[in-house]
Structure formats: C-alpha cells, structure tokens
Amino acid sequence: MTPLPQLAGRPMVTDGGLETDLIYHHDVDLPDFAAYPLVDGEHGRELLLRYYEAYVEIARRAGAGVQLETPTWRASGDWGDRLGHSAADLRRINRESVAMLARLRDDLDPLLVSGCVGPRGDGYVAGEEASPDDAARYHAPQIEAFAEGGADLVSALTMTGVGEAIGIVRAARSAGLPVAISFTVELDGRLPSGATLAEAVAAVDADAAPDYFMVNCAHPGHIAPGLAGEGAWRSRIVGLRANASERSHEELDAATELDEGDPVALARAQDALRPLLPRLALIGGCCGTDARHVAAMWGLDKI
Structure with missing residues (x-):
C-alpha cells in the first residue's frame, strides 16, 4: 500500500464545508x-463534482496534493434507516461515491480519495460513550464498501468520544485501509465527551492507533486551548478542518442563517496554530467554509 x-x-489540500455550502x-x-x-442522481453528481473540482484547482495553484472526502458523512446504517435507504443502497452509494471522486485522479497527483465516516449519533453532542466493539460492528459495512470501491483511506470526521473512534480504527484495519x-x-478545546485532546489521542493510540489524527468542526480559537501544554501527542495531529464561525456548536445548531465569517481572518487564526502542530500537512475547512476560505488558508486570493 502506498504511504x-x-x-x-x-502539503495536502482538503475540501471545505460540503453540506453548508450546498444548503x-x-x-x-x-x-x-x-x-x-445526491450521488444517486445525475444533477446531484454534477453538483458534487463541481464542488470538488474547486479544491483540486486550489491544490494545483498552491503546488500541493489534494485529499477529497466522499459525501458520505451520514451514509451509515442508522441514518440510512431514517432516510429510507437499505443496507444494500448504502453499500452501493458508498462504493459509487469513491468511484465518482476517482474520476478526478487524472487532474492532479497526488489525489487521494478518502471514505468519509461520520458519528453514529449527533456530531455536536457526545451522548452515551460508545463501546468500541459496537462501533466497529456498526461502521464496518460502510468502511468495507469504501475498500471495495478502491478508497485510499478512511477519515472519521467529527468524533465526539474515544470509544467510537477506537471502533472505527478497528473496522478500518479489518478492511485493510489506512x-x-x-x-x-x-469552546474550551475539550471534546464534547469532556476529554481533553491529549487524553483522547492517548486513549485511542493505546488501543488501536490510527495513521494520524485531525481536528475538525471547530473554530481555530476553540482548538487552541486544546493544544496547550507540551507533549509528543501533538505530533500525531496531521490535519485541521476549521469552522468559519466562532459560535459554539449549540449556537450553530440553532442558527437559521449561515455564519461564514471572514476567510482571511479564519486563515490567520488557523496559521496561529501551526507552531503547536509540528506535522500539520492536511488543511481544509468545515461548517460555513467554502472554496474561498480554503484558498485563503493556502495563501491564494480567490478561487
């Protein structure tokens, strides 16, 4: 397997806040x-590809590689049930999501296709701590579909606790994927479960070490307190995907309008974290961000 x-x-560009951009x-x-x-319809696929192509262009202009996350953050069993999709539907859509993005591989090298996994529950609320075994069983079908589709790796975004993260790593290892x-x-830099970033990284690494860690769906000003203090654990964080807004998760959940902040200010706030993250290489956005924000993060005026 290629490293x-x-x-x-x-340096690797990744994409922004897909869902908020679309909405x-x-x-x-x-x-x-x-x-x-959207993967199931021609218009939806065209819309998605236009979204991803903007980030390929940012990477080209920045002289970087690109990692694109499949639009599958919700494409797992419980969410599929809510939306009327069977297990077979989800398996097919997860495979086809990888194939859709693989078509862009000729546009840039390296271009990685990452199978995107989301939390079983709410991405902003911890809920009851998941059992690693239960989490592995739950997420395995989606991750196996990514492997069948030829994904380069799995990225589990917006994890709120340790148990589910461990289960996802176990499922990915079983499927043979990084x-x-x-x-x-x-706001205080702690996970919704209450654990510090240092505690969470150490706990997952002790049980089932992933290839690397990231932080996403929080403003850089909220991430900063979590990076305070010394420790080799910070070298395990290789990627950041920041929110545009400085609002709390609770405030964002209640909002009826998009708070997209200022792209340049967001880029500056994220740059301020670089001295704390010696191995930071993968940079993109999350909720409220689009290609303008990610371009600014890479020192580009516009896209």
Whole structure:
C-alpha cells in the first residue's frame, strides 16, 4: 500500500464545508445534513463534482496534493434507516461515491480519495460513550464498501468520544485501509465527551492507533486551548478542518442563517496554530467554509 503523502510532510489540500455550502449557496435540501443521496442522481453528481473540482484547482495553484472526502458523512446504517435507504443502497452509494471522486485522479497527483465516516449519533453532542466493539460492528459495512470501491483511506470526521473512534480504527484495519480520526472540540478545546485532546489521542493510540489524527468542526480559537501544554501527542495531529464561525456548536445548531465569517481572518487564526502542530500537512475547512476560505488558508486570493 502506498504511504499517505501527508505522513511524509507533503502539503495536502482538503475540501471545505460540503453540506453548508450546498444548503446555503446552492439551495439544496439536505434532510439530516445528508449529502450522500445526491450521488444517486445525475444533477446531484454534477453538483458534487463541481464542488470538488474547486479544491483540486486550489491544490494545483498552491503546488500541493489534494485529499477529497466522499459525501458520505451520514451514509451509515442508522441514518440510512431514517432516510429510507437499505443496507444494500448504502453499500452501493458508498462504493459509487469513491468511484465518482476517482474520476478526478487524472487532474492532479497526488489525489487521494478518502471514505468519509461520520458519528453514529449527533456530531455536536457526545451522548452515551460508545463501546468500541459496537462501533466497529456498526461502521464496518460502510468502511468495507469504501475498500471495495478502491478508497485510499478512511477519515472519521467529527468524533465526539474515544470509544467510537477506537471502533472505527478497528473496522478500518479489518478492511485493510489506512484511517484518520478527527475529533471535534467545544469552546474550551475539550471534546464534547469532556476529554481533553491529549487524553483522547492517548486513549485511542493505546488501543488501536490510527495513521494520524485531525481536528475538525471547530473554530481555530476553540482548538487552541486544546493544544496547550507540551507533549509528543501533538505530533500525531496531521490535519485541521476549521469552522468559519466562532459560535459554539449549540449556537450553530440553532442558527437559521449561515455564519461564514471572514476567510482571511479564519486563515490567520488557523496559521496561529501551526507552531503547536509540528506535522500539520492536511488543511481544509468545515461548517460555513467554502472554496474561498480554503484558498485563503493556502495563501491564494480567490478561487
């Protein structure tokens, strides 16, 4: 298996806030914040490919590689049940999501296709701590579909606790795929479960070490407190995907309008974290961000 370029320090662009971009900039209705049903229609696939192509262009202009996350953050069993999709439907859509992005591989090298896994529950609320065994069983079908489709790795985004993260790593290892775990944090830099980033990274590494960690779905100002203090654990964080807004998760959940902040200010706030993250290589956005924000993060005026 080819080593992941970001682990060798290769700068890698990743994409932004897919769902908020589609909802607020393209008037797309996404029940339960699920973008994966768009893969099933020609218009939806065209819209998704235009979204991803903007990030390929950012990478080309920045002289970087690119890692694209499949639009499958909600394409797992419980969410599929809510949206009327069977296990067979989900397996097919997860495979086809990988195939859709693989078509862009000729446009840039390296271009990685990452199978995107989301939390079983709410991405902003911890809920009851998941059993690693239960989490592995739950996420295995989606991860196996990514492997069948030829994904380069799995990225688990917006993880709120340790148990589910461990289960996802176990499922990815069973499927033979590299895996990244991305935690989200609250205003104080702690996970919604209450664990510090240092505690969460150490706990997952002790049981089932992923290839690397990330932090996503939080403003850089919220991530910063979580990076305070010394420790080799910070070298395990290779990627950041920041929110545009400085609002809390609770405030964002209640909001009816998009807070997209200022792209340049967001880029500066994220740059301020670089001295704390010696292996930071993979950079993109999360909720409220689009290609403008990610371009700014890479020192580009516009896209």
